[in-house]
Amino acid sequence: MSPRRADPRLRTSLIDAAARLLATEGPQALSTRRIARESGSSTMAVYTHFSGIGGLVHAMVREGFARLEEHLSQVRFTDDPVCDLALLGRAFRANATRNEHLYPVMFGGCSVAGFSLSEEDRQHGRYTLRHVSTCVHRCVASTRFDSADPELVAHRLWISVHGLTTLQLGSYLIPPYDGDRCFEDQLIALMVGCGDTPEDARRSVMASAERMPAPDDVEGLPC
Numbered sequence: 320m321s322p323r324r325a326d327p328r329l330r331t332s333l334i335d336a337a338a339r340l341l342a343t344e345g346p347q348a349l350s351t352r353r354i355a356r357e358s359g360s361s362t363m364a365v366y367t368h369f370s371g372i373g374g375l376v377h378a379m380v381r382e383g384f385a386r387l388e389e390h391l392s393q394v395r396f397t398d399d400p401v402c403d404l405a406l407l408g409r410a411f412r413a414n415a416t417r418n419e420h421l422y423p424v425m426f427g428g429c430s431v432a433g434f435s436l437s438e439e440d441r442q443h444g445r446y447t448l449r450h451v452s453t454c455v456h457r458c459v460a461s462t463r464f465d466s467a468d469p470e471l472v473a474h475r476l477w478i479s480v481h482g483l484t485t486l487q488l489g490s491y492l493i494p495p496y497d498g499d500r501c502f503e504d505q506l507i508a509l510m511v512g513c514g515d516t517p518e519d520a521r522r523s524v525m526a527s528a529e530r531m532p533a534p535d536d537v538e539g540l541p542c
Contacts, residue, residue: 330368332358334382337375338420376424377440383418383425384444390414391450400457401464401515405506405527407450408480412502413531415484422488426481451477458513465514476509503528 336357340348349372351362358364369375390410396403415422427441452473458464464472483505487498503524510520 329358329360329364330378331382333360333365333368333375334379335420338379338383338424341379342420342423377437379421379424380440380443383421384447386418386421387411387414387425387444388447391447394450396454396457399523399526400454400461401510401520401523402526402530404451404454404458404476405510405524406530407454408476408502408506408509409527409531411480412484412487412498415488419488422484426485448473448477455513458515463515463519464510467513472513476513479505479509 333354337349337354340353340357351365351372354365354375355362365371365375369378390413391407394403394406394410425444452470455464455469455473455476459466459469459472483498483501486492487501492498492501506524506527507517507520510524511517515523
């Protein structure tokens with residue numbers, strides 16, 4: 320008789336349960352017993368899938384970026400690269416909103432009772448930036464953006480959207496300047512700052528909003 324294969328759905332459930340505990344109660348809540356109870360499994364499952372809490376922490380980082388990659392990779396490029404770039408920003412923010420329990424772990428904001436993120440963990444998610452870099456190259460080539468180092472511009476955009484997203488998830492924004500209002504203004508300002516005209520930037524950003532799925536469509540991704 321062949322050995323039973325580990326259930327991938329249980330693995331995901333354990334990651335989500337651990338990340339939610341970490342986000343809501345802090346590192347002290349992260350024990351194999353508590354994670355097992357929250358996920359409806361056994362403590363053995365944590366060891367079977369991750370060899371313990373340390374492996375689970377590393378898995379949270381990778382799962383978070385895998386979900387971000389899924390969102391970003393669904394953006395299909397069109398003949399309007401600025402619209403595509405704005406849509407990548409929307410996809411980034413949508414992923415963070417849907418997975419806000421994983422977001423702090425992805426970017427090194429949490430350490431877990433002696434299991435601080437390794438340098439490998441901190442560098443892991445860099446592969447997701449390639450979507451932005453590729454799109455910036457297209458914006459420069461189309462002359463919508465000024466001639467510049469596309470990689471540096473991509474980092475500028477990444478830093479800006481990450482900063483706003485972090486403030487929004489932490490409830491640091493002051494009404495009436497909520498996440499939506501600030502984000503729409505930010506997208507236009509970023510495109511203009513890269514060399515686009517205010518009129519063209521506004522048109523492309525508005526078009527990108529029309530390409531996003533409805534907020535309650537949790538299965539829908541930008542296309």
